[in-house]
Amino acid sequence: MELPEAFKEKMKNLMGDDYESLLDSYDQPESKGIRTNTLKLSPAELANKLPFKTQGVNWCKEGFYIDHEVRPGKNPRYYAGLYYVQEPTAMAAVEVLDPKPGDWVLDLCAAPGGKSTQIGAKLQGAGVLVANELVNSRAGILSTNIERMGITNAIVTNEFPERLVDSFYESFDRILVDAPCSGEGMFRKDPGALADWSLERVDRCMGKQEKILETAHRLLKPGGVLVYSTCTFSPEENEQMIEAFINKYPYVLETITLPGITEHGRVDWTRNQAEAIAKTLRIMPMTVKGEGHFIARLIKSEGVAEVLEIKQGYAKSRLKKATRIELQDYTDFAKNNLEPDFYQKIEDCLYLLGEHLYAIPAGVDLERIANLKLLRTGLHLGTFKKNRFEPSYALAMALKLSQAKNICDLADEDLAYQYLKGEALNLKVAKGWVLVGYDGYALGFGKASEGLIKNHYPKGLRIRKK
Ligand SMILES: C[S@@+](CC[C@H](N)C(=O)[O-])C[C@H]1O[C@@H](n2cnc3c(N)ncnc32)[C@H](O)[C@@H]1O
Known part of the structure; x- marks a missing residue:
């Protein structure tokens, strides 16, 4: 593989004797993986059903390596949402985030949705996942992936992160910032990442990361968990980014231990030699079978809350609670076509958006999110047509x-x-x-x-x- 000269020079200076093994790793094929959707079945059940060989990923019990020549998207079970195609080291960040059913979780840079769908599976339908993506076309893909996996308790937004603050100030138990980065760990997998790489790009990404982290801080509850991850190797976007963050904001870094991963963040690659950086993980392709990731887990200390000035005030929500009369065609559909254990559970959370019917997770304040660009608010059940109700794809996948x-x-x-x-x-x-x-x-x-x-x-x- 032809690597950029400036990248080679930089890594050689940083890595010394280990540099050659990094170079060798670029001549190996990329690592491919799939992750079981535990909203639908267990990893053992999935492995039994698949026509190709799988091998477990040490740090994620739902994850499997698959052989390089396997095309996992070419199987009807992929379309049934039984698994998500995900590079194995990318599975580590949500393991570190460790969301529990009932949590409010934000995935701030979420498309195409590998980590959001992993969070959704861990929530098992309880709590709320807000999956945000800045780029509109990518947000659409994120929304479809969430639907295919049958996730019912997700809100998908298409916003600049800072636009979420008025709606969700200090609202989340856990936040994942899987930051836009220079993608040095993507070179084997994505020729585009190689072509786009430059030292200037590293600088531009740092600016974005700093801003996104500042917003994440304002959105996280005191005592909450913030996980920061990238798929790049540059210390500026990893160790140095986190060192600067903990110098500025009230956070404590937690030591991460994951089975099969032994390498930690490099204190000697920081600006001020903050020892706590050794608590982060630096997963490199020479030591682990995978493309590489950096992960930090931070706990927000109790701090002084900001006095928020809501500039525009909250808008009136376009979603309105559906009346019994308005619901009649849906009720007929549900009684004739679905089992009560499904439709009775969502009876109290049915809302209309024009002719569309949604089941919205409990606890979501619709006025507060009315100003946001919402692609999906909970589970889209279907559409009212003239004298009938037409069920949606999202409903099919949730059943x-x-x-x-x-x-x-x-x-x-x-x-x-x-x-x-x-x-x-x-x-x-x-x-x-x-x-x-x-x-x-x-x-x-x-x-x-x-x-x-x-x-x-x-x-x-x-x-x-x-
Ligand atoms: C590393 S990718 C996320 C991958 C995703 N977490 C997954 O597992 O599938 C980073 C995302 O951040 C988005 N992004 C780019 N610039 C951004 C910004 N300034 N603020 C927030 N997100 C941004 C990109 O469009 C991209 O989808």
Whole structure:
């Protein structure tokens, strides 16, 4: 691999004798992985179902290495949301964040959603995940990934981080800042990261990281956990960024121990030799099978709260609590098509946004978030059409097949692909809405009549070929 000269020179100066082994690592193939979606099944169940070999990741019990030539996206189980394709060292940051069911968690730089979907699985539907992404097109991908994985308690926002402060000042138990970075750990995986790299880019990323961390501080509850991670090696974006942060803000660094990872942040690469930096993790591709990550875990000390000035005041929310009459077509749909254990649980949190119906996680103050660009507020259940309710893809993915009354569980991979391509299925099932699945897990809705299942898989997600 042709590496930029300025990068080689910098790493050689920093790494001394270890530099050659870093260079050698660039000639090895990238490490590939998948992570089990435990909202749907266990790692052992997944491994048994997959047609390719898997090997466990030491620091993440839901994670597996897969062979380099495997194409994990080419399997209907991927579309059923049974796993997320994720580089193994990228799985470490959420292990360090360690979210628990019931927590309020913010993923501040969230797209495409590897870490958000990992957080969502750990929350097991209890608590709230706010997944924010600045870049609009990437926020859309994040939202789709959250839906595919069947996460019901996420709010997806498309905002500059600082715009979240008026809505969520000191609101979160845990915050992940998986910062935009110069991507030196992505060179094997992503030729774009190599082409975009420059010393100036490192500088630009530092400016962004500093600002994002300052915002994260304002959003975290006192006593809360802040995890900072990057997929780059430059000390300026890692050890030095965290050293400057703890000098300015009231935080204590916690020692991170993860099975299989022994290397820590380099105190000798900081500006002021802060010993606490040795508590961070520096995962490098020469010592661990993976592309590399830097991770710091910080606890916010009790501090003096700011007096917030809400400049614009809060707007009126466009989401409004649905009345029984407004809900009639949905209620009919739910009673005819879903099992009570699913629809009774969400009865008290149904809100309308125009003709769209959402189940919004308890505790979310809709007035407070009304000023934000919201892509998804909780679970989108479906859309009211003239005299009927049409269930959504998100609802299909949040359901177990056992929670739908009329199902068509395909055993044949070709038929599953036929469905995923948007084609109708020549199969006889009871008339009406049918939850189509593959090998026990939902893929989406169809509508059956006279020996044919009409396809309701979203047009934008349909695949072109197997
Ligand atoms: C390392 S990626 C996040 C990867 C994601 N956490 C995952 O696991 O899939 C960093 C993200 O930060 C976003 N970003 C870029 N500039 C930003 C800024 N100034 N503030 C916040 N986020 C930014 C990028 O668009 C990108 O999606």
